[in-house]
Amino acid sequence: MSKILGMGNAxxxxxxxxxxxxxxENLEFPKGSMQLVDADTSAKILEQTASLPKEQASGGSAANTIHGLSNLGVNTGFFGKIGKDEMGAFFKSDMSAKNIEPLLLESDMDSGKAVALISPDSERTFATYLGAACELAADEITEDLFKGYSHFHIEGYLVYNQPLIEKALQMAKESRLIVSLDLASFNVxxxxxxxxxxxxxKYVDILFANEEEAKAFTQKENHEAVNAMAEDCNIAILKLGKEGxxxxxxxxxxxxGTIxxxxxxxxxxxDLYxxxxxxxxxxxxxxxxxxELGALLSGKVIEVVGPKMDETRWNTIKAEMDRILN
Known part of the structure; x- marks a missing residue:
């Protein structure tokens, strides 16, 4: 039976x-980018946005993908690092509630948080304080982590720690897992x-990228970009937004296409694609x-605020999946 392990920033x-x-504009953040910020800047952004409507959800790119898979009934686990605080407890309980095996290490640092600044046109820009997540270290990656898993999905955001991501990819391949990587963000x-x-x-079987990430990775666009991506992996996926x-x-x-x-x-x-x-x-x-299943899930999640969907929406998705598959 297939079992998928995700690894990323918790x-x-x-x-x-x-x-x-x-x-x-005040923060000088390129729209649609992911910006790493320190604790003080994160607090400043929260202060500037104190009067705006907010919602909270466990996140991180790979964690979102694993949540989606778990909602579809796939056996999953997630490896990351959290703080010994309220947000860390929230993250862990959210994983467990969805039957995701929470392979979470703990740190004395505060848990990481990502302020998702959502523009009126629905584009989002992230100000990410990694906190405890950035303490995940290469020497904490062991062979035992991959036992019982068939697939390994990792987010490109971890590239701020190159020894960590290289060790994880190398050990996943040595453990004979199928490896997928999401490139994360064009500036990354x-x-x-x-x-x-x-x-x-060296290590990736399946590569995911959106238009901007693919252009940064290949210096090409559309068909030329996906062709170039596929030169070094088994399957290349280029997400084109409204163009499918x-x-x-x-x-x-x-x-x-799209829905x-x-x-x-x-x-x-x-992540849901x-x-x-x-x-x-x-x-x-x-x-x-x-x-088509990727398009279905991504099309449904953009109709709600945040990366999580309620049971009613998941039931609708499963009914539409039956139509796609039959």
């Missing part, structure tokens, strides 16, 4: 809906391009169906 998302982009890719290219060529997605394996390229959706927040869209795609993959579905 963060609590603080989802903040802005009336305009003035806060981004730009800052670590040579290293990421090396890691993909392109999936390339060997000499075959599959084009997948009709009323987008209010794109947080988690790429990965969940749908990986669900199809572990169930041995053709690439077209894998992509």
């Amino acid at each position: 963060l609590v998302d603080i989802l903040t809906r802005m009336e305009n982009d003035e806060i981004l 890719v730009e800052d670590n391009l040579a290293f990421l290219k090396d890691m993909v060529a 997605s392109l999936i390339r394996q060997f000499n075959e390229t599959v084009q997948v 009709d959706a009323n987008s209010i927040d794109t947080t988690g869209a790429g 990965a969940a749908g795609f990986l669900y199809g993959l572990v169930n041995y579905l053709p690439l077209q169906k894998c992509g």
